[in-house]
Amino acid sequence: HRPIKIAPSILASDYSKLGQEIRDVTEAGADWIHLDVMDGHFVPNISYGPDVIAKLRPHTDAVFDCHLMISPVDMYLESFAKAGCDIITVHAEAGPHLHRSLQAVRNLGKKAGIALNPATPMNIVEQVIDMVDLVLVMSVNPGFGGQKFIHSVTDKMADIHALIGERPIDLEVDGGVTTETAVDCAKAGANALVAGSAVFKGGTIDAYRDNINAIRKA
Ligand code: DX5
Numbered sequence: 001h002r003p004i005k006i007a008p009s010i011l012a013s014d015y016s017k018l019g020q021e022i023r024d025v026t027e028a029g030a031d032w033i034h035l036d037v038m039d040g041h042f043v044p045n046i047s048y049g050p051d052v053i054a055k056l057r058p059h060t061d062a063v064f065d066c067h068l069m070i071s072p073v074d075m076y077l078e079s080f081a082k083a084g085c086d087i088i089t090v091h092a093e094a095g096p097h098l099h100r101s102l103q104a105v106r107n108l109g110k111k112a113g114i115a116l117n118p119a120t121p122m123n124i125v126e127q128v129i130d131m132v133d134l135v136l137v138m139s140v141n142p143g144f145g146g147q148k149f150i151h152s153v154t155d156k157m158a159d160i161h162a163l164i165g166e167r168p169i170d171l172e173v174d175g176g177v178t179t180e181t182a183v184d185c186a187k188a189g190a191n192a193l194v195a196g197s198a199v200f201k202g203g204t205i206d207a208y209r210d211n212i213n214a215i216r217k218a
């Protein structure tokens with residue numbers, strides 16, 4: 001079993017002091033920083049883009065795990081690569097040319113991820129399995145933090161885990177991850193856990209450390 005990576009989503013942090021939040025959550029034990037990019041079109045919310053990410057890059061050495069909830073996506077990939085994202089994940093539902101998008105991410109020298117909405121079946125992953133470094137299974141409908149975990153996605157996670165087999169591909173779960181739901185995710189084979197509200201609740205570095213440790217321990 002691969003060690004579990006905890007990826008706090010800064011969607012749940014205090015946007016007025018993002019640099020500090022990123023330094024604190026890194027210090028508190030985060031493995032990756034999960035960056036939720038929303039365009040108000042693919043998802044019904046707007047967050048931040050590559051310029052904000054570029055400004056955050058000097059504040060931590062942690063892996064920048066970028067989750068693009070945008071459509072179209074291809075024309076923006078280069079700016080996210082230049083901003084310092086290490087993993088760039090695109091949604092299977094974001095456009096008709098997923099294969100091209102994944103290829104473009106790899107050509108930029110970045111790790112490529114594919115994200116699946118809760119209603120999207122796993123079959124599409126089979127077609128691109130050798131083009132991806134990460135599969136992200138959404139366990140809420142993307143757009144907002146603080147939603148309830150959709151339990152039916154754990155079967156899909158287990159199926160994707162089996163498909164991945166020995167390949168060096170991370171299986172990430174995103175949405176509603178708490179000390180309770182993290183257990184089912186790990187059992188289903190997830191090795192990267194995104195958590196927004198469950199990490200940033202409390203609002204202090206000590207709280208972040210306690211929250212991250214609690215998820216890891218679970
Ligand atoms: C939802 C985002 C998630 C979200 C997770 O669209 O992709 O990363 O911020 O937040 P929590 O952990 O609060 O569900």
Ligand code: ZN
Binds near residue numbers: 009034035036194
């Ligand atoms: Zn996300």
